[in-house]
Amino acid sequence: RVLIEETDDEHTPFAEQILETCNSLEQTANNARDMQRVVQSRDSRKAIAVDNAIDDAVEQAREEQSTTAEITVDREASGNVLAHPKLSTAILHLVENGLEHGVQEAPSAEQVRVTTYEENDKTVIEVEDDGPGMPKDELSVLDRHGESALEHGSGVGLWLIDRIVEYSEATIDFEVNGGTTARIRLEQA
Numbered sequence: 001r002v003l004i005e006e007t008d009d010e011h012t013p014f015a016e017q018i019l020e021t022c023n024s025l026e027q028t029a030n031n032a033r034d035m036q037r038v039v040q041s042r043d044s045r046k047a048i049a050v051d052n053a054i055d056d057a058v059e060q061a062r063e064e065q066s067t068t069a070e071i072t073v074d075r076e077a078s079g080n081v082l083a084h085p086k087l088s089t090a091i092l093h094l095v096e097n098g099l100e101h102g103v104q105e106a107p108s109a110e111q112v113r114v115t116t117y118e119e120n121d122k123t124v125i126e127v128e129d130d131g132p133g134m135p136k137d138e139l140s141v142l143d144r145h146g147e148s149a150l151e152h153g154s155g156v157g158l159w160l161i162d163r164i165v166e167y168s169e170a171t172i173d174f175e176v177n178g179g180t181t182a183r184i185r186l187e188q189a
Helices: 001-006 011-042 050-064 089-101 137-143 146-151 156-167
Strands: 046-049 070-075 079-083 111-119 122-129 171-176 179-187
Touching: 011 146, 046 050, 050 079, 050 089, 050 111, 050 122, 050 179, 089 111, 089 122, 089 156, 089 179, 146 179, 156 171
Parallel strands: 070 111
Antiparallel strands: 046 079, 079 179, 111 122, 122 179, 171 179
16 A cells, blocks of 8 residues: 555556555465365365354455455254365355355345255255356366366366365255355265
């Protein structure tokens, strides 16, 4: 901020570009650290409290996103699941995707909902937005899994979701129909 305040009008666009580039580099470094931690702990599946994982993800999403959209949580199931230690990171990226592809792209969209419930002896974490839906070409790269998904431009968030679900020995599916609904099905602990 000081850089922009101390820069004359002629050079303000350059100062803004410098700050934007710095913020982008910082986010890239944070993403690289997250990716490294996820891969290093790929064999560390453990019992995780669903409520804590969701609360951590929602709290972080609210802090990081500048939106008036509501993030609601409906807990029909709680308890522990067997999952990768970074389960909350996967939930965070699903919520952020809902905010980005749902709420921000549709003025009438107002919320992202996180719901937990039991189905066929599994605990399901569902993240749903009421926007236009995530582009299908972004979702199709998940069929490729792993590093190839990242190489094809799907973004770090989807890569992290894919790896965390895989390392949790869980499944995920997406439904795009007047919004996007993602469902992670996890083994109960």
